Amino acid sequence: MTPPDLPTLLSTRLRLRAVTEDDTAFVQDLYARPEVTEFIGTTDWVETTREQSLARIHRYRAAAGRAAGIWLVETVEGRRALGVALLKPIPRSVRLADSRAQAGLAQDTEIGWHLHPDAWGHGYAIEAARALLAHARRRGLTEVVAVTHPRNVASQRVAERIGMTHQGTTDRYYDTTCALFTLTL
Template sequence: MTVLTTERLSLRDWTDDPADLARIYDIYRRSEITRWLGAVPGLPMTDPAQAVDRLRVWRERHAADHGRYGTWAIEVRDTGLVAGTVLLKPLPGRDEAVRTVDIEVGWHLHPDSWGKGYATEAARALLAREFAAGTREIYAVVSPGNEASMAVCRRLGMTHVGRRDDWYGGELLETFVLAAPGA
């Protein structure tokens, strides 16, 4: 199901179609992606069957969110290529089993889609939708040293507020925030 469209992209649900599962595996098997994601169990992937598990985790995480929050495929409309993943979700707290009221936007793109503005375009669409739903501010949390993602944050107009350890079990992360227009 398509969640949002932009000039170049469709943000849609990941599916259990073999092509989607292969792309999930191809993205999340890569150390150049997963090294920035912290200590996520099962990453980097070492077996294509792990893509099924990752999809199940995403679906379960967002089952009660009724489409407001999720982990979606970024599909290039002209080619059908899935460039990567974009997410919008409540940040997990120091106790990772507990959601906070803070909302996070994030992205994980395949290297063949880096440098094309897809992360910025996809995230901008989700930010606009979430601000229209009444959220007053949205965060992006970035592993220290991930200059490419920090550049996306700046292109989105987000303000760097330093390193915080409020979320993801207390991991120290570069934190960016964007306030709703007029807030």
């Protein structure tokens, strides 16, 4: 069942759709790869069990909202799964979360991509991100942020290719130091 607020997005080569339990084997393969998870989060991790993958899918489906969600990225032709793309509220670092909420400041929206190594180098992350940006504009968002591990040069190039501006490093999100990119829509 597709969440009602998570539309399918199409680009020339890609379909972005809600992640379902039918995608469990792909999600398990994706996040079991250290080269995929290397720059995600603050610790080394992989997810290797079906149960971990199902829990991730349920978290992804819970992220759906007015302009937010986490989509499975697949080819239009052949429907080959390539990865996931996200547009969601970004968690602030613990030391900042309460002060921003008390000040009435809106939560920032993060755009991101996690692609399978077989999909790297084909422009899929850029194409998926552009589809998400078009969706964000249609839903009235005015700005998005992307954060990467400071050594994740490939994701930084994607951010730049979709028009984002590098703002240096920040510890504002995820309780770690990240390279920050922003884009006004």
